[in-house]
Amino acid sequence: MHITEGVAPASVAAAGALLAAGGVALGLRAMKDEQIPRAALVASAIFVASLVIRLPLGPSSVHPVLNGLAGVLLGWAAMPAFLVALFLQALLFQFGGITTLGINTVTMGFPAVACYYLFSRRIRESKKGREAFLLGVAAGVTALTLSFVLWAGSLILSGKQLAIIVKLSLLPHLAIVTIEGIFTGFIVGFLARVYPKAFEMPHIIKTRSDP
Amino acid sequence: MSCTTHFSGHTVVHRLDPRPRVVATLVFAVLIALSGHYRVLCSGVAVGAFLAMLSKLPIRPLAKRLLRLNLFMVVLFLLIPTTSPGEPMFRLLSVPFSHDGVHLAAGITLKANAILLVFTSLLGTVELSSLGHAFHHLHMPAKLTHLFMFTLRYLDVLHHEYVTLLRTMKARAFRPAMSVHTYRTYGYLMGMLLVRSLVRSERIMAAMKCRGFRGEFHAYHHFHFHQRDAVFCLTSAIVLMLFAFVEWISGGVAR
Amino acid sequence: MNEKGNLLDIQGVSFRHTAQQPVLEDVNLTIRHGERVGLVGAIGSGKTTLLHMIVGLLKPNQGQVEILGQTRSSERDFWEVRERVGLLFQDPDDQLFCPTVQEDIAFGPLNQGKNREQTERAVRNALSLVGMEGYEDRITHHLSGGEKRLVSLATVLAMEPDVLLLDEPENGLDPVSHERIRSLLLSLPQAMIVVSHNVEFLASVTTRCLRVEDGKLKEIVV
Amino acid sequence: MNEKGNLLDIQGVSFRHTAQQPVLEDVNLTIRHGERVGLVGAIGSGKTTLLHMIVGLLKPNQGQVEILGQTRSSERDFWEVRERVGLLFQDPDDQLFCPTVQEDIAFGPLNQGKNREQTERAVRNALSLVGMEGYEDRITHHLSGGEKRLVSLATVLAMEPDVLLLDEPENGLDPVSHERIRSLLLSLPQAMIVVSHNVEFLASVTTRCLRVEDGKLKEIVV
Numbered sequence: 001m002h003i004t005e006g007v008a009p010a011s012v013a014a015a016g017a018l019l020a021a022g023g024v025a026l027g028l029r030a031m032k033d034e035q036i037p038r039a040a041l042v043a044s045a046i047f048v049a050s051l052v053i054r055l056p057l058g059p060s061s062v063h064p065v066l067n068g069l070a071g072v073l074l075g076w077a078a079m080p081a082f083l084v085a086l087f088l089q090a091l092l093f094q095f096g097g098i099t100t101l102g103i104n105t106v107t108m109g110f111p112a113v114a115c116y117y118l119f120s121r122r123i124r125e126s127k128k129g130r131e132a133f134l135l136g137v138a139a140g141v142t143a144l145t146l147s148f149v150l151w152a153g154s155l156i157l158s159g160k161q162l163a164i165i166v167k168l169s170l171l172p173h174l175a176i177v178t179i180e181g182i183f184t185g186f187i188v189g190f191l192a193r194v195y196p197k198a199f200e201m202p203h204i205i206k207t208r209s210d211p
Numbered sequence: 212m213s214c215t216t217h218f219s220g221h222t223v224v225h226r227l228d229p230r231p232r233v234v235a236t237l238v239f240a241v242l243i244a245l246s247g248h249y250r251v252l253c254s255g256v257a258v259g260a261f262l263a264m265l266s267k268l269p270i271r272p273l274a275k276r277l278l279r280l281n282l283f284m285v286v287l288f289l290l291i292p293t294t295s296p297g298e299p300m301f302r303l304l305s306v307p308f309s310h311d312g313v314h315l316a317a318g319i320t321l322k323a324n325a326i327l328l329v330f331t332s333l334l335g336t337v338e339l340s341s342l343g344h345a346f347h348h349l350h351m352p353a354k355l356t357h358l359f360m361f362t363l364r365y366l367d368v369l370h371h372e373y374v375t376l377l378r379t380m381k382a383r384a385f386r387p388a389m390s391v392h393t394y395r396t397y398g399y400l401m402g403m404l405l406v407r408s409l410v411r412s413e414r415i416m417a418a419m420k421c422r423g424f425r426g427e428f429h430a431y432h433h434f435h436f437h438q439r440d441a442v443f444c445l446t447s448a449i450v451l452m453l454f455a456f457v458e459w460i461s462g463g464v465a466r
Numbered sequence: 467m468n469e470k471g472n473l474l475d476i477q478g479v480s481f482r483h484t485a486q487q488p489v490l491e492d493v494n495l496t497i498r499h500g501e502r503v504g505l506v507g508a509i510g511s512g513k514t515t516l517l518h519m520i521v522g523l524l525k526p527n528q529g530q531v532e533i534l535g536q537t538r539s540s541e542r543d544f545w546e547v548r549e550r551v552g553l554l555f556q557d558p559d560d561q562l563f564c565p566t567v568q569e570d571i572a573f574g575p576l577n578q579g580k581n582r583e584q585t586e587r588a589v590r591n592a593l594s595l596v597g598m599e600g601y602e603d604r605i606t607h608h609l610s611g612g613e614k615r616l617v618s619l620a621t622v623l624a625m626e627p628d629v630l631l632l633d634e635p636e637n638g639l640d641p642v643s644h645e646r647i648r649s650l651l652l653s654l655p656q657a658m659i660v661v662s663h664n665v666e667f668l669a670s671v672t673t674r675c676l677r678v679e680d681g682k683l684k685e686i687v688v
Numbered sequence: 689m690n691e692k693g694n695l696l697d698i699q700g701v702s703f704r705h706t707a708q709q710p711v712l713e714d715v716n717l718t719i720r721h722g723e724r725v726g727l728v729g730a731i732g733s734g735k736t737t738l739l740h741m742i743v744g745l746l747k748p749n750q751g752q753v754e755i756l757g758q759t760r761s762s763e764r765d766f767w768e769v770r771e772r773v774g775l776l777f778q779d780p781d782d783q784l785f786c787p788t789v790q791e792d793i794a795f796g797p798l799n800q801g802k803n804r805e806q807t808e809r810a811v812r813n814a815l816s817l818v819g820m821e822g823y824e825d826r827i828t829h830h831l832s833g834g835e836k837r838l839v840s841l842a843t844v845l846a847m848e849p850d851v852l853l854l855d856e857p858e859n860g861l862d863p864v865s866h867e868r869i870r871s872l873l874l875s876l877p878q879a880m881i882v883v884s885h886n887v888e889f890l891a892s893v894t895t896r897c898l899r900v901e902d903g904k905l906k907e908i909v910v
Contacts, residue, residue: 004280004283004323005280005322005323005326005327006244006318006319006320006321006322006323006324006326007319007323008244009244010241010244010245013244024355025352028352028354028355031354031358032426033354033357033426033427033428034416034419034424034426036354036357036358036361037361037412037415037416037419037785038409038412038413038416039358040357040358040360040361040362040364040365040412041361041365041369041408041409041411041412041415042405042408042409042412043358043362044361044362044365044366044368044369044408045369045401045404045405045408047362047366048366048369048370048373048404049373049401049404052370052373053397053400053401054387055393055394055397056387056388056389056390056393057389058389064401066401073405080354080355080358081358081362083355084355084358084359084362085362087359088215088339088362088363088366090330091330091334091335091339092215092216092335094276094279094280094327094331097323097326097327097330098236098237098240098326098330099240099241099243099244099326129565159315160295161291161294161295161311161312161315162291164290164291164294165287165290168290179394182391182394182398183394183397183398183401184398185398186394186395186397186398186399186402187398187401187402187405189398189402189565190398190399190401190402190403190565191402191405191406193565193566193605194402194403194406194565194605194606194607194608195405195406195409195607197409198405198406198409215829338827339787340787340788340827343787344787360786360787361785363787364785364786364787364828364829365781367829368781368829375560376560376563378518378523378560379555379560379561379563380563380573381523381548382521382523382548382553382555383548383573383574383577383621383622383625384545384548384549384574384577384578384625385573385577386545386577392576396573399563399564399565399569400563402563402565403563403607406607407559411781411782414777414779414782415782415785417740417745417777417782418775418777418782418783418785419785419795420745420770421743421745421770421774421775422770422795422796422799422843422844422847423767423770423771423796423799423800423847424795424799425767425799429795429798429799431790431791431794431795431798431804431807432788432790432791508862508863509860509861509862509863509866510862610731610732611730611731611732612730612731612732637885638730638731638885639730639731640729640730640731640733640901641730643730
């Protein structure tokens, strides 16, 4: 779910860059120096997964995005983490692009942060594996759906004619969101059972508004 | 196997200081993104192609990247002109291709190719860690630079762990299929990878503390600015100003 | 399975990682039913490489690999091999990836297409074989090093393999677990290849021994 | 530093991870200047725990830790310890977290407050100590296993520690790198504690040996 290089006109790209800069600044302020390795390692793991894991879907397969997971694990630090990951993706694999880096960071990062507020504490307090699994599904589905909305929005803002792409990708996205949800659910369920400390991490990204 | 390899080489481009390369790429990308005129966009592609040749980018990987990008552009060419309203420019198999649609798709294609070529030639040829150092010297926030460096440092380590885990799963007769069992298995695999990452991050923090880390990073790396870098700065400045000038005399930003 | 044929027949096999000198060069190895072969050699000499090649995780650059009576070359050929040849990895942390012991042991049988009931039985059997009854619901990540090794072995045994490939099964274990592994291996009926640095251990669990050196296999007496 | 006192004096120290049986129980250990102590024991027996306790990464549940002539308990107490006691981690990937070799080695000296020139000198010296001159600008994650181990050691040596704690310094190395580490350790003047599974290796680089078993330390002869 990237906006490809060249698609976004200056206005949309600039708006995206500004929003991303704000989010990243918040994320950086919340993250202390000694929390950098932890944030980086989670970002690395998610980056690797989104690159190499292929979840079978019919005759094809889909790559996971895992921004919901990034949100519940990293909180606001998900913003800089996605900026770094997306820059590397653009540089190494030509996904997305440099002028659309801002938009894409917003598209991936803001839903992640939303998931942090919506689910992180609930997952921490969940007692059973099943509950954590369901919350994980919810986080995966919510994040990717929000990302789709932001992606579609910025595409349509870039040109009304581009709406056709949104229309055509609606159905595939439904399938992708479903699989992403199940996948995120299993990961969150696993972490809740094996390493619940993983969800204590967002305390490191405490901003003043932290619940 | 590495997932963090850059286009290494020994050309003059590779020897340039990464800092001006970062700046030039950014300004170029912004100018091209802003532009609405074919002569600017086409010159942009030409500049990109020139830099790609100058930095001797390997043909195969570059072609693969260009192909992937332009496959999407083909889709745009088929979709947008046929679905947008307006004067048809031409008909193909009696399907009208609208004037506006063709121009939009053409503009996007030229922009994407120009930026890709310059981005890959100038930044894709920098060792990634030097890129991090360049960001640092260009006053990017220190925390962001360090996040970048740490992420980069452990990509291959984690990729290796992923491959190892997947291998042991294959040895136990695992074959991916569209099933809950497969999704669960990958979920556990990813969960395990995350647990290992989190535990490793604690060990890294411990190693840092052992070497006197008390919550503050000190920079060490530095660059040398050579004459060739001055030449590059001057040339890029002239070319970029020329772009801006042509754009301006062509009558503002039209799309 | 033809009980008279060879379990494993490797002829003229070479393997090299990209652009390096070969790890294995023109190696021959035949293993018959019921044989227990020890494998020694320095670190990086190619012992692990050999085991991985047998189950098709690595593909040789040259030579022929015949396993369970058939020549194997494509990924698909090895699907059957992996259901019948159990590989114990060097580091149990690489082998255990499920939240609980039970799920981890069930993974292999489920991949073999066993149903729920058969799988449950396989889990129970495997755990009792390694003497770890009652560990079903333990979190694998929290087990001690020795326990992890035994559970890893259980994950392999649960698939009821005809051949076992064991990569340093006793390495780093405390004396008690060490002895437990030793007597367990002696009690198992399968043919096996055991990699170890501990020559004493090999002498007690295997019937013959090979040394990997300079890419070659040599029969040795221990 | 008082050359006559003990470098390290641990008395009645116990350590347990949350709600488990203790890893170390009522352990005593004294190390004098110039001593080289080997530490053996099964996986998970508490060898690494002991090293981490000495530099304050883990805090004992009971007992007293005296290092370099002073009792240490708070995080602040250990700041000085960490500048003078160098710990080599088991996995060099944990220790080499900077992009280039040079930056990694400079990390410690810079934290010690050395200026640029002193740091450059420390980097050069450390690299020449481990025989890796010319590696300054190499990318750490592209190094081989043996090179990583040597560079890790250089990062520790660059801080000019009085004591070295080495956690399996030779583990997983090919015979050539193994020998290089061995002779390097023999040439270093520091007191050291060396953890290893390789008794032969320990016998050749240390002056006495201890075994960790059931939470206790026992003097052994190798």
